[in-house]
Amino acid sequence: MNQFHSAWLAREQRRWLRLDHARFQKPRYVERKYSPDQPRVPAGNSRGGQWTSGRTSGSGLSLPFGTDPDAFADAVALDGDADFADTIEDASFEETESEAVEEENTDLSSVRRRAGTHFVNGQWLEATPAQLARFEVANARAQEAIGRLREVEPNWRPVPSVYGTGIESEINRANNLAFEAQARITELGRVGIGPGSFAEESLPARGPERDFVMWERREINRIGTSTGCHTCGTFDPGTRSGNFVIDHQLPTALQPLGQRLYPQCLTCSQRQGGAVHGVRR
Amino acid sequence: MSTATSIKVAPPNCLVFVSDRVNRKVPEITRGSSLWATSSCILIGCLAFMDGETEIVLGDVDEVGKSEPPALDRELETPFRTVEVSTSEGDVLLRRSVAGVRTHIRVWTNHPTEPDKIVIGVRSKMSEGI
Numbered sequence: 001m002n003q004f005h006s007a008w009l010a011r012e013q014r015r016w017l018r019l020d021h022a023r024f025q026k027p028r029y030v031e032r033k034y035s036p037d038q039p040r041v042p043a044g045n046s047r048g049g050q051w052t053s054g055r056t057s058g059s060g061l062s063l064p065f066g067t068d069p070d071a072f073a074d075a076v077a078l079d080g081d082a083d084f085a086d087t088i089e090d091a092s093f094e095e096t097e098s099e100a101v102e103e104e105n106t107d108l109s110s111v112r113r114r115a116g117t118h119f120v121n122g123q124w125l126e127a128t129p130a131q132l133a134r135f136e137v138a139n140a141r142a143q144e145a146i147g148r149l150r151e152v153e154p155n156w157r158p159v160p161s162v163y164g165t166g167i168e169s170e171i172n173r174a175n176n177l178a179f180e181a182q183a184r185i186t187e188l189g190r191v192g193i194g195p196g197s198f199a200e201e202s203l204p205a206r207g208p209e210r211d212f213v214m215w216e217r218r219e220i221n222r223i224g225t226s227t228g229c230h231t232c233g234t235f236d237p238g239t240r241s242g243n244f245v246i247d248h249q250l251p252t253a254l255q256p257l258g259q260r261l262y263p264q265c266l267t268c269s270q271r272q273g274g275a276v277h278g279v280r281r
Numbered sequence: 282m283s284t285a286t287s288i289k290v291a292p293p294n295c296l297v298f299v300s301d302r303v304n305r306k307v308p309e310i311t312r313g314s315s316l317w318a319t320s321s322c323i324l325i326g327c328l329a330f331m332d333g334e335t336e337i338v339l340g341d342v343d344e345v346g347k348s349e350p351p352a353l354d355r356e357l358e359t360p361f362r363t364v365e366v367s368t369s370e371g372d373v374l375l376r377r378s379v380a381g382v383r384t385h386i387r388v389w390t391n392h393p394t395e396p397d398k399i400v401i402g403v404r405s406k407m408s409e410g411i
Contacts, residue, residue: 241332245330245331252370266295270295270296
């Protein structure tokens with residue numbers, strides 16, 4: 001019966017489990033539960049009874065798990081127990097003979113355990129704290145850029161790319177996403193979607209309508225005369241009247257709330273029209 | 282009986298689109314002109330919206346055509362047998378049904394960069410104002 005069951009189970013696993021299913025499962029060494037064999041700091045000092053890393057010296061002194069021996073020694077010295085502090089400093093970096101042998105035989109899995117396993121982008125990945133920090137920074141940059149971009153182009157999708165597995169690939173993916181989104185924002189800025197690189201002063205828009213009053217026209221012309229078209233920087237508005245075009249940002253077709261008014265030249269305004277049409281599709 | 286339609290409008294971005302309902306490839310806009318075209322879309326620059334309105338006329342070439350040479354004379358792909366004049370925000374200003382999937386378009390403007398009168402002549406049978 002057991003034999004049949006095993007055969008059935010193997011067949012079902014072949015049918016239903018993907019080949020790389022182990023990648024999506026929590027590694028067993030992540031399970032760190034209570035172990036009665038884990039050593040403790042012996043009685044007789046202030047931290048007696050606490051769990052230790054198991055690192056002991058010839059003098060038999062154990063430090064609490066995760067304690068920096070230097071810091072611990074300094075703290076004890078500050079308490080006035082100089083002898084005890086000396087003992088700690090002498091003891092902390094000495095390794096027992098068995099530990100040295102263990103270090104030599106350290107295999108990759110124990111190194112990884114020290115690095116730590118983290119849930120990143122829907123999968124368990126082994127990463128050092130530095131790698132994790134780099135990933136968080138890259139990911140935050142990517143999310144911020146994508147958020148800004150999707151305000152004007154909600155249907156934007158990054159170019160599909162293939163990445164390997166592992167934390168470094170995830171960092172590369174996040175960096176590339178941030179770069180791609182930022183490049184698109186810059187590209188849209190060049191055609192008048194979003195305040196351009198020459199944008200400085202602006203006016204609050206009363207609404208998305210184009211029913212501008214005289215003081216708004218006058219102010220936009222003043223700003224345009226001093227800083228130029230907010231998209232291309234030209235001081236020539238290109239209009240028959242010599243007035244700068246009053247440009248809502250973001251464009252009304254994309255985001256009609258919370259807009260501001262900038263001066264723009266005629267050609268940039270028309271380019272913006274073509275781009276808005278393309279983005280809206 | 283006249284089938285031409287017209288509208289006075291101050292379009293956003295000082296620009297109107299002439300195309301079929303869908304499948305339009307927008308041309309690249311360059312400085313110093315008011316007409317840009319691809320095989321499926323024509324862009325016509327207008328008077329700047331804060332300076333006034335632009336009159337746009339859409340009708341049959343024989344009806345609205347002028348004696349002077351047109352500023353643009355080309356064929357437009359019209360797979361849905363419609364010619365629409367619309368804005369960058371997607372509002373349709375004028376619409377006209379046409380006979381074939383390729384339509385001859387002629388455009389007359391009264392200014393090289395910022396016209397306030399645009400006449401669009403097409404070969405068609407029916408038209409309607411929006």
